[in-house]
Amino acid sequence: xxxxxxxxxxxxxxxxxxxxxxxxxxxxxxxxxxxxxxxxxxxxxxxxxxxxxxxxxxxxxxxxxxxxxxxxxxxxxxxxxxxxxxxxxxxxxxxxxxxxxxxxxxxxxxxxxxxxxxxxxxxxxxxxxxxxxxxxxxxxxxxxxxxxxxxxxxxxxxxxxxxxxxxxxxxxxxxxxxxxxxxxxxxxxxxxxxxxxxxxxxxxxxxxxxxxxxxxxxxxxxxxxxxxxxxxxxxxxxxxxxxxxxxxxxxxxxxxxxxxxxxxxxxxxxxxxxxxxxxxxxxxxxxxxxxxxxxxxxxxxxxxxxxxxxxxxxxxxxxxxxxxxxxxxxxxxxxxxxxxxxxxxxxxxxxxxxxxxxxxxxxxxxxx
Numbered sequence: 001x002x003x004x005x006x007x008x009x010x011x012x013x014x015x016x017x018x019x020x021x022x023x024x025x026x027x028x029x030x031x032x033x034x035x036x037x038x039x040x041x042x043x044x045x046x047x048x049x050x051x052x053x054x055x056x057x058x059x060x061x062x063x064x065x066x067x068x069x070x071x072x073x074x075x076x077x078x079x080x081x082x083x084x085x086x087x088x089x090x091x092x093x094x095x096x097x098x099x100x101x102x103x104x105x106x107x108x109x110x111x112x113x114x115x116x117x118x119x120x121x122x123x124x125x126x127x128x129x130x131x132x133x134x135x136x137x138x139x140x141x142x143x144x145x146x147x148x149x150x151x152x153x154x155x156x157x158x159x160x161x162x163x164x165x166x167x168x169x170x171x172x173x174x175x176x177x178x179x180x181x182x183x184x185x186x187x188x189x190x191x192x193x194x195x196x197x198x199x200x201x202x203x204x205x206x207x208x209x210x211x212x213x214x215x216x217x218x219x220x221x222x223x224x225x226x227x228x229x230x231x232x233x234x235x236x237x238x239x240x241x242x243x244x245x246x247x248x249x250x251x252x253x254x255x256x257x258x259x260x261x262x263x264x265x266x267x268x269x270x271x272x273x274x275x276x277x278x279x280x281x282x283x284x285x286x287x288x289x290x291x292x293x294x295x296x297x298x299x300x301x302x303x304x305x306x307x308x309x310x311x312x313x314x315x316x317x318x319x320x321x322x323x324x325x326x327x328x329x330x331x332x333x334x335x336x337x338x339x340x341x342x343x344x345x346x347x348x349x350x351x352x353x354x355x356x357x358x359x360x361x362x363x364x365x366x367x368x
Contacts, residue, residue: 031131033112033205034062036104038097042118043072045257048158052121052254054083057128061085062108066100069093074118096227097201098220105211105221113211117202119257120150121158126252130205133193133249137363144210144244145236147199148252150179151186160255162186168196168248169236170359173296174303175284177233180248180360195361196248197353198236203254207244214238217338223286225328229272230279237287240350241343248360270317277307278321285325285332289340291347296354 035053039046053063063086067075078088089103101115114127130146137143150165166179167190179200181190198204214235215221222231236246284300293300311319325332352358 032061032110034108034110035060035114037065038100039074039118040068041070041072043074044156045119055124057124061110064104066104098222098231099224113206120203122254129252142245144239145206145246147204149250150256153255153257158255165256166200169198173299173354175300194248201232210244229275243344274318274321277318278324281325295351
């Protein structure tokens with residue numbers, strides 16, 4: 001049975017003051033949604049996160065928390081809650097973020113899925129604001145994901161501060177990807193809807209049919225070889241290859257704790273650094289075609305040499321990442337052949353995202 005999410009009237013679009021009673025008009029034929037939260041020792045922020053999820057209006061049809069063998073009581077906290085539609089999946093080991101998300105996706109059926117980090121707290125109107133922005137575009141059927149504006153939180157209660165965390169994902173010709181606006185003051189920037197390369201895995205709404213469309217032949221939607229970190233960029237790249245767009249909707253606001261902040265430097269984060277180095281190369285093997293390498297040369301080569309040089313000198317703890325890439329090359333190349341054999345858009349269109357002046361595609365005024 002189809003379930004419609006009512007949307008607010010145009011006069012009530014302020015996400016901070018949106019009253020529940022203003023939801024009166026259907027936005028899509030079936031816009032019910034599931035929320036998937038993956039946790040590993042996040043007992044400190046889970047109360048605020050799940051409190052925000054249960055305050056979403058209209059409420060999600062399904063809430064799935066996948067606990068990756070937490071040892072801090074995270075699973076027990078979730079188990080004790082009695083929220084409607086909430087299910088806990090306990091993993092006996094830490095399977096990684098990507099595998100846990102795939103497990104959550106397999107356990108849900110709603111046509112839209114909100115991936116949410118356990119240190120994120122969306123405002124009550126978050127999902128409606130995402131869908132409202134999508135409905136206003138003439139390319140609604142091409143939208144595979146919708147991402148909002150994330151603000152850095154100041155404590156475990158996920159109270160938003162005054163610093164931006166993300167306004168969509170952008171990519172560079174060196175093969176790097178960044179959360180747009182991360183670390184900048186929230187002083188009124190990034191207020192216009194725009195097409196971006198992708199959305200952060202911390203809080204992005206995905207169309208299920210788009211995820212199913214880009215799934216690998218073995219059924220993986222997120223690449224489990226990544227374990228964690230950069231898997232959202234790999235997913236975004238595959239969606240782009242199949243012609244699925246990502247919309248940035250500034251009216252949808254959430255706070256995000258973000259344990260690791262790139263602008264804070266790499267010191268003291270050995271595991272994260274190693275995974276980041278490994279997945280940098282896996283990302284390119286999976287998704288970058290010859291055209292990308294030609295268009296973005298020599299910038300990616302300079303970055304590669306810099307990363308390898310750092311592993312050999314100032315960051316030897318990341319050196320095993322290079323061996324891990326080599327050992328996983330057969331699987332990575334297999335996935336590359338799958339991705340590139342199914343692409344629907346031109347290499348030129350993909351390559352444009354990696355040029356600075358094309359990192360964001362502004363919406364036409366009449367389209368929003």
